[in-house]
Amino acid sequence: MKKLKTVLLLGLLALLIVPVLVTQIAKPDRRSLEWVELKDTSYQEISFQNAAHDLELAGMLFVPGGDGPFPAAVIIHGSGTSRRDSGWYLTLTQYLQENGIVVLLPDKRGSEQSAGDWRTASFEDLATDSVAAVNFLKNQGEVTISDIGVIGLSQGGHIAPLVADRTRDITFVVNVVGGAVSMHDLLIYEETNNLRELGIIPGLSDLLAYPASWSITKVRQREFWDAIGNFDPVPYWRRLSVDSLVLYGENDMNVPSSESAAILRSLGKPNIEVKIYEGSGHALESPEGIGRSIFREDALRDIRDFIYSSTMLSSPPD
Numbered sequence: 001m002k003k004l005k006t007v008l009l010l011g012l013l014a015l016l017i018v019p020v021l022v023t024q025i026a027k028p029d030r031r032s033l034e035w036v037e038l039k040d041t042s043y044q045e046i047s048f049q050n051a052a053h054d055l056e057l058a059g060m061l062f063v064p065g066g067d068g069p070f071p072a073a074v075i076i077h078g079s080g081t082s083r084r085d086s087g088w089y090l091t092l093t094q095y096l097q098e099n100g101i102v103v104l105l106p107d108k109r110g111s112e113q114s115a116g117d118w119r120t121a122s123f124e125d126l127a128t129d130s131v132a133a134v135n136f137l138k139n140q141g142e143v144t145i146s147d148i149g150v151i152g153l154s155q156g157g158h159i160a161p162l163v164a165d166r167t168r169d170i171t172f173v174v175n176v177v178g179g180a181v182s183m184h185d186l187l188i189y190e191e192t193n194n195l196r197e198l199g200i201i202p203g204l205s206d207l208l209a210y211p212a213s214w215s216i217t218k219v220r221q222r223e224f225w226d227a228i229g230n231f232d233p234v235p236y237w238r239r240l241s242v243d244s245l246v247l248y249g250e251n252d253m254n255v256p257s258s259e260s261a262a263i264l265r266s267l268g269k270p271n272i273e274v275k276i277y278e279g280s281g282h283a284l285e286s287p288e289g290i291g292r293s294i295f296r297e298d299a300l301r302d303i304r305d306f307i308y309s310s311t312m313l314s315s316p317p318d
Helices: 004-028 086-098 122-140 153-164 185-196 204-221 223-226 233-241 256-264 297-309
Strands: 044-050 057-063 070-076 102-106 143-151 172-176 243-249 272-278
Touching: 044 122, 057 086, 057 122, 070 086, 070 122, 070 153, 070 172, 070 297, 086 102, 086 143, 086 272, 086 297, 102 122, 122 143, 122 153, 143 153, 153 172, 153 223, 153 233, 153 243, 172 297, 185 204, 243 256, 272 297
Parallel strands: 070 102, 070 143, 143 172, 172 243, 243 272
Antiparallel strands: 044 057, 057 102
């Protein structure tokens, strides 16, 4: 009996270890992508107050050339600490700026020059930061702005419809790869794919995703998950009245694109447009063999065109 247990244990270890070793040895080099660097951008340093939470927030304001009026967008950050040199954000921001759209890229609370701590903040708390950014754009007097909207990236896409629910001052909502499933379902999906990428075989990876997720929500990031774990974005999408565009990557390993798209489409709301881009993952990067941009150009154009179609200005400047 003892020998049988030893054989079974060795077999289980082999089932875990051998596929991981083979996957790591055969793993191709990481694909080289291109993005905009902070040193190549032009922006104004700004600061604004979140009066609801008594927080001083900071950020970068990207203003197009010319006199305006311009549509404007507030970026809502994804998970974790924000960095000003993020090439993914800057590629989107510079494209919009060059196409006549003002962009406010805030420092997420507790990041760079913004006060506070995102680790203890609920999505409802973080939404007040975005509302404060919208209020800043509305009340500043230096740039003539026609309309204001929000663009949520990744986890920021969860928060975007919540921001629209908290203020009447926005004209449009863009959700870039933000899921429509519950936060816990999202985590299970992501951990399953993390384990498969490591080399753990399907089935076993699905099973191990549950203890891996438990360790995140109950041990490693307990405070954060206590704050955001029960959030459900669907009621906010159901109440959303402004025009909205939702973009997903077909091969997203962080967010279940097909399931999220199906949930939003099932709401039957004509003001919510959902697109899925073939060959792209969570960054909406250019597909293999079709460019090398970290943010694919057709998705950037779609965001630009959507913003103009949703605002008082009919088209981008020439």
